[in-house]
Amino acid sequence: MDMKDRGDPSAPPASPRRPDGARNPEESRQRILDAARAEFSGKGLGGARVNAIAERAGVNKQLIYYYYDDKERLFGAVLEEAYREIRARESALDLDALSPEDAMRRFIGFNFDFLVENRSFVALLNDENLHKARHIRASEQILALHETLGRTLGRTLERGLADGAFARSVAPMDLYILIASLCYFSLSNAYTLSAIFATDVTSPEKLAERRGQATEMVLCFLRTPEPPA
Amino acid sequence: MDMKDRGDPSAPPASPRRPDGARNPEESRQRILDAARAEFSGKGLGGARVNAIAERAGVNKQLIYYYYDDKERLFGAVLEEAYREIRARESALDLDALSPEDAMRRFIGFNFDFLVENRSFVALLNDENLHKARHIRASEQILALHETLGRTLGRTLERGLADGAFARSVAPMDLYILIASLCYFSLSNAYTLSAIFATDVTSPEKLAERRGQATEMVLCFLRTPEPPA
């Protein structure tokens, strides 16, 4: 768990030029993307300022338009990169190599940890929902990333049902949503919850505790046979 | 379950005047509040337009300033009203009159249903988190509303532990967060989830199913004794 959230690179390197002064288009693009992610996750699409992004990135504002056309598309590109990252890491979990229960623990733990360490992704998603997922739906890339999402989880589930580790049958999508709920909510709503309970609900201790509870909860659920209706 | 979400009153009554032509300050205030809620929940604080709110409310823009001083305070007032409503209904549940398990089912069901029927509240909270709960923290009223939040849930929990219905001890706040997670996430992230899974995750059927799963999950969890660490 050594990932770093690109969400808030407070100290932008002075210039996108290479030490030798040469231009570096690839780096420029990436710096813009990083700065945009920080700005968007902190202020939302509407609240983000293109000016601020340019400053954070240390590039001329117009360069943003040169590469990304407009704010909307930049937002889409940021989302795309963020999704690509989580899905890539998820694919690397190699759940099939673990026992169903361990695989499930690992999947839940990964999701929890990823969100904790990528708080900006949480903020991005919230905002994307405000905009009715407009950018996601416009991005074939993002949609393609998720075609296999249910698959891995589904396989683990089936293996568990087969070997008796699990006793309840759930649709993979539903299971995914339940898991994501438990990982996501206390981060997405960290500020309101903390205000209301007058305590920091994202302190390391609380997070550790909640990570355990989420895992437990899902496993309890899967282990218990569905009660007869 | 007959509550109506004030979130989107698309057709504003023609005028805040009463039939007899007299002015009606209370109604004006409320119309502004309703319009603001619709606008804020649809566009966020940053994306909402004071102009649009005035139009929705069918009042002059300046009247908004007359009553609410500025956009921020208007947002705060909207939040306040929304919180007041959910907490008031929650208090009316009379959990103590039910068996611990039934009380727990009722509490979860209520939360689930309330959010389903008040999608605008979900949107409002998301946005408030983007702003680091600034308005909530500034509102003594909202904070006061929550002083007893853990209490009722805690009592139910203790009753269940006492009579053997529950076997696991959780801090009421943590339990509340777990429950809220399961109720809230698929609504707050309905658009992104629906896009990604290429299906409507908030169809009535899916919602009913998820309501059941959330309840089951929490009860399984509470019934199962904590495994020895």
Add this chain to the structure above:
Amino acid sequence: MDMKDRGDPSAPPASPRRPDGARNPEESRQRILDAARAEFSGKGLGGARVNAIAERAGVNKQLIYYYYDDKERLFGAVLEEAYREIRARESALDLDALSPEDAMRRFIGFNFDFLVENRSFVALLNDENLHKARHIRASEQILALHETLGRTLGRTLERGLADGAFARSVAPMDLYILIASLCYFSLSNAYTLSAIFATDVTSPEKLAERRGQATEMVLCFLRTPEPPA
């Protein structure tokens, strides 16, 4: 010939407020319109600067948007007012009270003089043609103004044919276009013609001469029977 071209009011009154300091929305609107006409006719729609219009009008720039929504619509409003003026004056000519030949002379003379004194109208029309008459076609008002345009000219023509003053039958629209050509071109192309001929083609003497020639030309044409094809 005492009309004044509103095209270039170089010295804008300092403020749209009345001497007593009161606001004066009607005057504000008109000042914006006048300033816009000057700016548009001098620079074209694309070259005109909203800023410059605001300064000329002595009003806040935003007021322009308050009244006219955007630059395009402002341009349309300017066109509309200009067309309304020429057509109103034209209607006031009372051609039916004159002999056909005098009526024709008067019509031609009026058109010539109007354009000379409203050079900004000529510039406006040129620009509108660059934009494929987009604004005219969008304006029902302008279109309505012209429904009777051919009528008056047609009547004069017929009267002349009836009493033998004229010997050639032309469609009123065609006649109108021929007349307008002779009045319009040396004004619309004054700069290029003057450059090419290294002389001022719009000197008062030249204009007077051309006015006479245009009249003569049309009358010669109308008096001469159409040669057998």
Add this chain to the structure above:
Amino acid sequence: MDMKDRGDPSAPPASPRRPDGARNPEESRQRILDAARAEFSGKGLGGARVNAIAERAGVNKQLIYYYYDDKERLFGAVLEEAYREIRARESALDLDALSPEDAMRRFIGFNFDFLVENRSFVALLNDENLHKARHIRASEQILALHETLGRTLGRTLERGLADGAFARSVAPMDLYILIASLCYFSLSNAYTLSAIFATDVTSPEKLAERRGQATEMVLCFLRTPEPPA
């Protein structure tokens, strides 16, 4: 009448390279000029976009600056080429070989036809007038092209007066302007006229008719002796 208007080459050849892959500076220059003419005549100097010109020409934007320094000079070059063409064709008419009346018919017909087939030239001139003929006056080449313009027409006029074909003495420049008026106006103002009269004033039939009328008008005028003042 087989000339083609370079005004709107919508499909730019794929590349300025020759089939053998070699660079082709002369072609690049010409492609830029053609693209510029299309863009300028469609949008005006102010509305034209250097970017768009580059795209139309299929060359890199910077190449435009390499060859033409800036937008203004490019516009001047376009004008220059356009003027060169019309004057060259005009010189080739060989009016002196015809009877005065035929020569006059030919001159008028040529002007009419040239403008019909070079609508972009008309648009260019309109725009140049918006800019007070700045570019023409700056171009010695263009000015030189016109030194003899009045000459040919003047000779035809004199021949006609001498042999009695014409009865009216006009300054060649004035005659030129009258002729040009009749040829130019319904093209320069085609859109506004068509809008106002709710008909296409540049349909082939209308054009043919107007061509005849213009010729007739000028000849009537020249044949009729000036009335005593």
Add this chain to the structure above:
DNA sequence: AATGAATGAGTTTTCATTCAT
């Protein structure tokens, strides 16, 4: 001869807010 990257100045437009009645 030709190109992709980068920029600075400016443009329209938006928007919360205040003025004056």
Add this chain to the structure above:
DNA sequence: TATGAATGAAAACTCATTCAT
């Protein structure tokens, strides 16, 4: 209590032009 007029600051975006290769 309610409104139409007016404003200043800032926003996104545009565009001709230059840099560096």
